[in-house]
Amino acid sequence: MSLNDAERHRTCEEFAQNLALARLTPHEAAADLGFAPERLRRTLDAASTSDPVDVWQLRDYLRQAVVDSGGTPVRHTVLTERSRLKARMWFSLRRAPRHDFTAPGRP
Template identity: 50%
Template sequence: MSLNLAEKAQTAAELQANQRLTGRTPDALAADLGFTTAYLDDLLHLRPAIDPADVWLLRDHLEREVLTHGGTPVPYTVLTEPARAAATTWFNLRPLP
């Protein structure tokens, strides 16, 4: 599954919006997932050389964190549940820790 430029921009905006809604620092979020802060930033901006499975892991983690803290996550328009079904066939998606 390869995203076009518009889908990448939309997904990055949604990830970043949900990151802000968590109220948690990038260092804390990165540590939750065993990522470096620099790699978390690469994921949030969908930079080259990231693992697509990590994007899905981050997506799920941010959504869970927003919900856990009583917020309403920004909906994902590209990384949807139907897209997850397709991504599962392409990438080694992992459950949240």
């Protein structure tokens, strides 16, 4: 599954909004996902060089993090459940980890 420029832009915006709604830092997200900072940046940007499996994992991680923090996630316009069915035909998607909002030091 390859995204065109408009789809990449929308996906990037949706990721940024959900990251903010979850009140997570990029550092926290990278740690939870086991991504190096550059890998997370490429994935948040839905860059053409990002791994599609990483993009789906980030989508699911952020969506769940927003729900776990008590919010309502931004709806995905490109990475929809219908698109997931197609992606599963091409990729072995990974289950997303969950952020521990009960960890000490969290506001």
